[in-house]
Amino acid sequence: MTERPSDHRVALEPESRRAVVDPHERDIREAVDATRRGNRTAFARLVQLYERRLFSLSVMMTRDRSGAEEVTQDAFVRAFVHLDAYDERRPFYPWLATIAVRLAQNWLTQRTRISRRDGSQLQPEFDTASATVDPLSELIADESDRRLWQTVAALPYGERTTVILYYRQDMAVRDIARAMGVTGGTVKTMLFRARQRLRHTVRDTRSGKERT
């Protein structure tokens, strides 16, 4: 049965995802308030809570370990500097992830420019890092999972980002749209296209698992 975008849109955005409650909400609020009052060390709690998740996002976005470290650090520092702009009525992580996504985008653009200037092989926009060794692939033990991740990593920038933010970072379509500076409809369309492209790999992954 062929999939239509409308089916896909209905299947997307389950009710539970629309109201994701951060289990550390109280901690976050306290840390944000204390930081705003001038207690810098209180920000360490936020770094501790989201360091791993944000680094994982940055690795998936940049596919470069040192680039991911740079993006993660910059995202935290920028979040600290602009903490007054954070709206406490919204969850903290999507706001932080938005900063990281934009920094990762800048990092990839910069990397593309450098590789073009240096005369290395031209890569599609934002895909320069695909030429390097993917740090996440090295960590995936299961062969079919690794193949699926590599297929995700090879997606065009927009589709890759939406898949990572939606399926891996559990972000709502509305938050993804805000992070990427597009409409919710565009996010849904990109997710639909990504799923179309990933269809065969997912099927292979499933059949491979059934065989084992």
Next chain:
Amino acid sequence: MIDELASTMTRLPDPAPPAPLAANVMARIARLPDERSLVTPAEMAAVNAESTGRERLAWGGGLAGVGIAFGTYVYGELAAGTLPDLISSRIGHGPLVTMPIEPGMLVLGLGLLLYLKGLFTPLRRAAHIEHSSGGLRR
């Protein structure tokens, strides 16, 4: 297929961040200029209240200057009996009467000075704010 993609994406490992990442972030934050702790919201409110008071005073001064200048002019005209008849059709055809030089002129000058002071106050205030924020950044 959605479930399969979702579960595979969930199964992917989280790469461990480099050990000094959090320390590096906090070190960078510690090196940032201390704007937050220097200006508390209460201090900012006090500065704003002071600025508003100064602004009102300047406006009041300016308006008083204009009032004094206008009053002096009208008084001079009345005293000399040369207030133009605004109703008659002879406006502009009467004799040109200048205001007599007397203490009233001093009051008029003072009024003009007050007016000019009020006129340029916003500029001085902007310069003051710029200076203050520059000082905080340092």
